[in-house]
Amino acid sequence: MITESKNFLNNKLVRGDSETFEVLFKLYYTKLTLFSNRFVNDVSVSEEIVADVFTFLWENGHDVKFASSISSYLFKMVQNRSLNYLKHQKIENLYVTYLEKNNLLDEVRSTVESGYEEKELALQINAAINTLPQKCREIFVLSRFSDMKYKEIASQLNISPKTVERQVGIALEKLRQTLKHVSYMLFL
Template sequence: MSKENEVLLTKLMSGDKQAYEWLFNCYYPKLTFFANRFVNDMSIAEEITGEVFVVLWEKREQLNITSSVDAYLYSMTKNRCINYLKHLKIENLYLNYLQKNNLLDTCAADIEAGYNDKELAQQIQFAVDSLPEKCRQVFMMSRYEDMKYRDIAARLDISSKTVERHMGIALERLRKILKDVFYHA
């Protein structure tokens, strides 16, 4: 790794926002065009590249870059593009299955009924936001990042039992809040 890369990486890992902004300004356009070659949709490419930089900042203290920052960012972008394409393939397989079995209209009606209600989505977000900070953090890592309890425990430097306890509290509170929403709707 070059001396410039080492200095930049050290600054980034210590939370230097100027180093992060420099990386963002320098690499965002390049990585977006790179991602677009995989996904062939500029808005998706921009979203993927944005996620790369969010993860870079969030995990800056744990970075273990052995080659170059350039190679690391391109690798992150490529991996996210591949994950996106895998997810898209699964969605397409499911859509084909629904079409083949004449379930598309039924499923579409169910989806429309479930997701057209913005108030419900707001209530769910309100319920998650109303959780105590640690419970919310554990819940989001488990449900949105699909992390296992032991991985959450390791990241937060708490025991797996504590993670289980936070999840129990979170699920119980969400059940109560959302139960009230459904029964009063």
């Protein structure tokens, strides 16, 4: 069990001490996986999240400074990554719902048959949306996936409808540029 001081452990991780890393992994892997699973409710996804956290820790241990304890640092990282996963899933679900609601799912499937795998297309679209500036992305998602009118978005975000219109226009142009290799953009 790890009973050493936080500075000592931090120094060992900074130096890439594999034994210290292995002890941390064995001590926390199961606990962190169970913790992540409380958020994502999928054991395999939880295992991936925890593995990513440990990979990050191994690759970046030299840059990591533990503010309080290694335990709280690891749990906070797992929590953040689990919540990010849920946000990503929400966007994917909104996109599929939008396609279903507008009877575009069959058209997407035909696009998939002509060269793009459904998962790859969704990943490309999500990646493109995620490249938008935060406020622009938020406005675009509300506009396209929540079926809100510009006035409703403006009211919710406390901005003018003209700003919403401009931001949606900017988002569409950036997405067209980012996704210009995709021959048929259904949601634009």
